[in-house]
Amino acid sequence: MADQKKLTRAEQKALRPIQILDAAFEEFVRNGFTGARVDDIADRVGVTKGTVYVYFETKEKLFEAMISHFSVPFQELLAITASLSGSAADRLMSMLGLLYDQIAEDRTTRELTRLVISEGQRFPDLIDRHHDQFIAPVIAKIDNLILEGVESGEFREIPVEFSDIVVAPILTTTVLRLIFDDRRVPTPDREAFLRTYFDLLFNGLLVDRR
Amino acid sequence: MADQKKLTRAEQKALRPIQILDAAFEEFVRNGFTGARVDDIADRVGVTKGTVYVYFETKEKLFEAMISHFSVPFQELLAITASLSGSAADRLMSMLGLLYDQIAEDRTTRELTRLVISEGQRFPDLIDRHHDQFIAPVIAKIDNLILEGVESGEFREIPVEFSDIVVAPILTTTVLRLIFDDRRVPTPDREAFLRTYFDLLFNGLLVDRR
Amino acid sequence: MADQKKLTRAEQKALRPIQILDAAFEEFVRNGFTGARVDDIADRVGVTKGTVYVYFETKEKLFEAMISHFSVPFQELLAITASLSGSAADRLMSMLGLLYDQIAEDRTTRELTRLVISEGQRFPDLIDRHHDQFIAPVIAKIDNLILEGVESGEFREIPVEFSDIVVAPILTTTVLRLIFDDRRVPTPDREAFLRTYFDLLFNGLLVDRR
Amino acid sequence: MADQKKLTRAEQKALRPIQILDAAFEEFVRNGFTGARVDDIADRVGVTKGTVYVYFETKEKLFEAMISHFSVPFQELLAITASLSGSAADRLMSMLGLLYDQIAEDRTTRELTRLVISEGQRFPDLIDRHHDQFIAPVIAKIDNLILEGVESGEFREIPVEFSDIVVAPILTTTVLRLIFDDRRVPTPDREAFLRTYFDLLFNGLLVDRR
DNA sequence: TATGAATGAGGGTTCATTCAT
DNA sequence: TATGAATGAACCCTCATTCAT
Structure with missing residues (x-):
């Protein structure tokens, strides 16, 4: 998180979805689909809830994307x-x-x-x-x-x-x-x-x- | 439900918790702990939400009781x-x-x-x-x-x-x-x-x- | 609001939907459908947002019910x-x-x-x-x-x-x-x-x- | 949109606010002030949300400007x-x-x-x-x-x-x-x-x- | 000028839980 | 024991607005 400061905007942007997917993995694994909170996923990445929705339309789509990403x-x-x-x-x-x-x-x-x-x-x-x-x-x-x-x-x-x-x-x-x-x-x-x-x-x- | 008519009131009462546990099993299995709704469990038994809380303090306790019951x-x-x-x-x-x-x-x-x-x-x-x-x-x-x-x-x-x-x-x-x-x-x-x-x-x- | 204390539960219950419809009328008229807040409608009645949803499934249904009620x-x-x-x-x-x-x-x-x-x-x-x-x-x-x-x-x-x-x-x-x-x-x-x-x-x- | 290609950059720029007002008219008419989305207005013009804010401070100011423009x-x-x-x-x-x-x-x-x-x-x-x-x-x-x-x-x-x-x-x-x-x-x-x-x-x- | 990623303050809706009846 | 109206804390999602690029 600290060294991401050095990244350019473009690099950040390319990274974001993957960071979110990683965070989503952890939260969904820990709490299941229903139990996981988008807020917590965002927190893990160090962004706000809204940011997650910039990249993924719904929690459901995020879940599916996460599964695809890791499968x-x-x-x-x-x-x-x-x-x-x-x-x-x-x-x-x-x-x-x-x-x-x-x-x-x-x-x-x-x-x-x-x-x-x-x-x-x-x-x-x-x-x-x-x-x-x-x-x-x-x-x-x-x-x-x-x-x-x-x-x-x-x-x-x-x-x-x-x-x-x-x-x-x-x-x-x-x-x-x-x-x-x-x-x-x-x-x-x-x-x-x-x-x-x-x-x-x-x-x-x-x-x-x- | 039909043949429960024959039960005495006392038998009914003794049955309630078990009916609830049965219903809880189905709902928890179908939706997981977080996803299951106390309301749906009550519906399955044909009672209202409040009744579930007469027998089980919390959803969590109900879940644990259900697991114990079937284990x-x-x-x-x-x-x-x-x-x-x-x-x-x-x-x-x-x-x-x-x-x-x-x-x-x-x-x-x-x-x-x-x-x-x-x-x-x-x-x-x-x-x-x-x-x-x-x-x-x-x-x-x-x-x-x-x-x-x-x-x-x-x-x-x-x-x-x-x-x-x-x-x-x-x-x-x-x-x-x-x-x-x-x-x-x-x-x-x-x-x-x-x-x-x-x-x-x-x-x-x-x-x-x- | 003060004198409703005297009402019985049953009377209250019969009154609630109408109170909500009245409040909804005022808020929808003042702010339009999108601009009106369910919270404000509830406030007007002196209940919480959740109570509105006890009687009306969605804001949209509430709006339609309100129109029907007053039409x-x-x-x-x-x-x-x-x-x-x-x-x-x-x-x-x-x-x-x-x-x-x-x-x-x-x-x-x-x-x-x-x-x-x-x-x-x-x-x-x-x-x-x-x-x-x-x-x-x-x-x-x-x-x-x-x-x-x-x-x-x-x-x-x-x-x-x-x-x-x-x-x-x-x-x-x-x-x-x-x-x-x-x-x-x-x-x-x-x-x-x-x-x-x-x-x-x-x-x-x-x-x-x- | 096709024939705007012929416009010079300067002409384009002078056109922007008017294009936005036109788009705003359609969206506000369709959805009302609260219901209209700045994003949709921008989409109609073919620019992004940020561009709208280059020309109009707030949604409210945009609405008022639009009304004035067409009145x-x-x-x-x-x-x-x-x-x-x-x-x-x-x-x-x-x-x-x-x-x-x-x-x-x-x-x-x-x-x-x-x-x-x-x-x-x-x-x-x-x-x-x-x-x-x-x-x-x-x-x-x-x-x-x-x-x-x-x-x-x-x-x-x-x-x-x-x-x-x-x-x-x-x-x-x-x-x-x-x-x-x-x-x-x-x-x-x-x-x-x-x-x-x-x-x-x-x-x-x-x-x-x- | 234009972008679009990010924000954050809500707003609608849900639901476990409570409690007077 | 049973009800169900009411609560209120969340939770998902939206969207006006900002700002670094």
Whole structure:
């Protein structure tokens, strides 16, 4: 705030909407759509309420713009996984590791998930976009990786609806962190978590199988 | 409403708070804490706003009472699992099946989960109670079952923080149903889901495990 | 305000909407629809803004209700004129005298006319209702009276669109009083005005006709 | 807007205030003083809000300037009537015909009348100026014409407050057009209207007088 | 002269809460 | 116990006005 004094008018202006979106993110996350106050969002930026309305017509539009702003589709993630090599298991692990980082460990995505859960009913479009841009591509990718593993003889054949199960530990970690946020349930150690996750995923719980 | 005519006045009175809690559940679920209106809750019961305040001091207290009312601890579930017999795997499957029914398939618990995620920050006590009454006992039970399996030589030994991973498909299904509610992601068939879930949990994804 | 203390709750309640409508009339007349403040209307009644909204959903609805409340159709006036006897001229004079009293001399109708002129564009229904309930019946009545006079040989035959001209002095007086309200143009003496009005209406300005 | 391209910069500048006054007229007419938005006025001209404030200190000053700009006193009208010849009746008819054209048929004057009626209370000076520049001179002129007619033996002698009555059909037509604007009451045909108006004015309604 | 970002004082509306009945 | 009129504190949004550029 102090060093923004040096910015020119034009720079300020280009910055404003982003500052507001950032502030909106924090307030909407903390209080939900209805609970958040435009006044508080403005305060966070250091401007007055009116200024928010210079850039966003309504609180609702601001909310939607904020969601769009922070919802950077998993383009890169999918791109990376496309270039993976190695066994199907290796590629699946790489993908799940990336997903873990992007969903469970990244605060932004995590809190976006909270908003999707809590405000989804009020903003159905939000859900649709979230599904199309996040869920569907990821699920499709996982399906593919598993199918390839099946075809190469690495993986056992498994009904098609199972992808949720494969990624479940990631979403579950995300949700538990949203709920407990280090209060009761400690944030798991990334490496240890993934090790156990993958071990169970690939080998299962039973000692002696067949 | 029609068959309540048969109730005596005393019964009516005893019913009021519960009717209000039921109505509160629906409104809070639909609109969140801030978004829900006491007026709408009263309307649902067929009384006026003032009546709600006869039974509950504030909207906040009503919310908390509602959560308590619907949060029936998994006493019976834990009791049932205590009396299970058979192999560790059998007992674990029984427990997970029960959990699935109670969390993923039961609308009340599911929506309670939504409220825990969306309103938890505003009601920290809610989180604590939820943890103590739901999460902790369940996790402990799972831990136990697995430990027993390890001791009996059925299960491989696995780090202690893994229980989340074991139940993850259940919470994930719950959350996905909260988000999409049959709009994009179809509700999975219970039997097929559990079959795959357990198959993966016990045997893992790999074809050839020595 | 002081003596309302004696009223029972029920009496108060029955009175409230009317008190509000009265207050609304004054504020809307003084400041127009946009300029009037709900707060000031409430103040006038001695209640708070919220109370106004107990009775009227929006400022717009309040405005419309106020107009309806004060727009008592000229039922009685028309009824009276229906029972008139005497020559056509006598009956026409009686009618015009009544009209003068109801439109030009009655503050309520006069100010209602101001609102019709100033807010009509924003409230087209207002205009339609005003036309159907006030203008049209009066015009029709005048037309009839003149037609009867023509048929009985009292009046000269005159094109049908002239009724406006016959009542023009009344509307003109109304509008001038609205504009000047005794500031520049003194309010005319009723008797003198009507005498001249009728003299001109019946006999015209020319000394020697034919 | 297209042909303004040809104007020099200096011409443009000289035009600005007038463009703004024109735009202000339309917006104030449509929405009243309080309802009109400076932003919309600026939009109409194709400039921004700030520009309006370059030329006019406040919205109120702009309103007053606009009224002054469009209130071109009836100088020419009075000048023309000064040069009239013929009988008193002829001269009166000429004058009333001109008045009809300037008041009832000219949209600008008509809408100015609306503003005088609706905003007069908020701008008392407006009323005074309107009276001094419009009403008083016209009334005086009419008075004169009639007096001359009386002196020449053409007109009957009539109390001095009657001038309103003589011009009433003009103001009435104006007001009715303001209210109904061709929606319910059709705009009268000029010639037919004036013919009836003058016929009634001079000859009265009665068949047999004296 | 013109811009337009920013302000800030409201204004309409909502709604949890109170309390006399 | 139940009502519902009334309150008043917010909250969203608007808009006349300012001012640095």
